[in-house]
Amino acid sequence: MRLNLPxxxxxxxxxxxxxxxxxxxxxxxxxxxxxxxxxxxxxxMSTAGQAATSRTGAFQGRNGKxxxxxxxxxxxxxxxxxxSSDEGPDLHIYLTNGDQENDIAAGKELGSxxxxxxxQTFSLSGLDAAGFSTVVIHxxxxxxVFGAATLK
Numbered sequence: 001m002r003l004n005l006p007x008x009x010x011x012x013x014x015x016x017x018x019x020x021x022x023x024x025x026x027x028x029x030x031x032x033x034x035x036x037x038x039x040x041x042x043x044x045m046s047t048a049g050q051a052a053t054s055r056t057g058a059f060q061g062r063n064g065k066x067x068x069x070x071x072x073x074x075x076x077x078x079x080x081x082x083x084s085s086d087e088g089p090d091l092h093i094y095l096t097n098g099d100q101e102n103d104i105a106a107g108k109e110l111g112s113x114x115x116x117x118x119x120q121t122f123s124l125s126g127l128d129a130a131g132f133s134t135v136v137i138h139x140x141x142x143x144x145v146f147g148a149a150t151l152k
Contacts, residue, residue, distance in 0.1 A: 057135060057149030059083070062099055067147025069118070071135045078110055078122040078135065085115040090141035093122060095132040099148040104138050113137060 054074025059067045069083035078093070085091065091114075096107030110122040137146045 055129075055151040057151045059135075059137070059147045059149045061086075061147045062145045065144070065146040067137050071149045071151070073124075073129050073135070073151065076124050076126075078124060078129070080113075080120040081118070083118050083120060085113070085137055085146055087115050088139040088142070088146065090139050091115055091146065092138050092140050094136045094138055095127070095129055096134045096136050096148075097132060098134055099136055099145050101143060101145075103134070104136060104145070107132065107136065 054072050056070060056072045059069050059071065061067045065086045067083075067085045070081050072079045072081070078095075080093075091112065093110045093113045094104050094107040095110065096103040108127055110124070113120060133151055135149045135151065137148070138144070139146055
């Protein structure tokens with residue numbers, strides 16, 4: 001389940017094209033915003049088996065792509081702030097233990113991601129994030145890592 005919560009973050013968007021992953025449709029950018037009450041409820045929700053403390057990381061581009069912003073994992077949620085990415089039609093967010101294709105295959109996909117939304121939130125849906133060290137932005141269509149953030 002993916003929720004988009006406004007976090008008031010700002011980001012500079014730098015666009016580069018990837019030949020196999022260079023276009024997007026309006027449906028990739030669309031999404032619903034939950035009510036304030038639902039957002040508040042989800043942000044304070046704690047799920048058993050998940051890390052009690054939050055971990056954070058800063059995105060860095062990979063493979064000639066630009067990805068920026070921060071990620072915070074805690075309270076059963078993965079929250080992106082100040083996020084921007086190069087455009088791609090099939091971008092997904094993964095919890096992994098590295099930023100290579102075999103790490104993505106062994107990781108857990110959390111959902112589709114919008115390259116142009118600065119604030120995005122994803123539910124961990126009972127997943128214990130403590131066993132993962134990296135958050136990866138990946139274009140599934142092109143099998144390309146756009147960016148990654150090491151969690152601290």
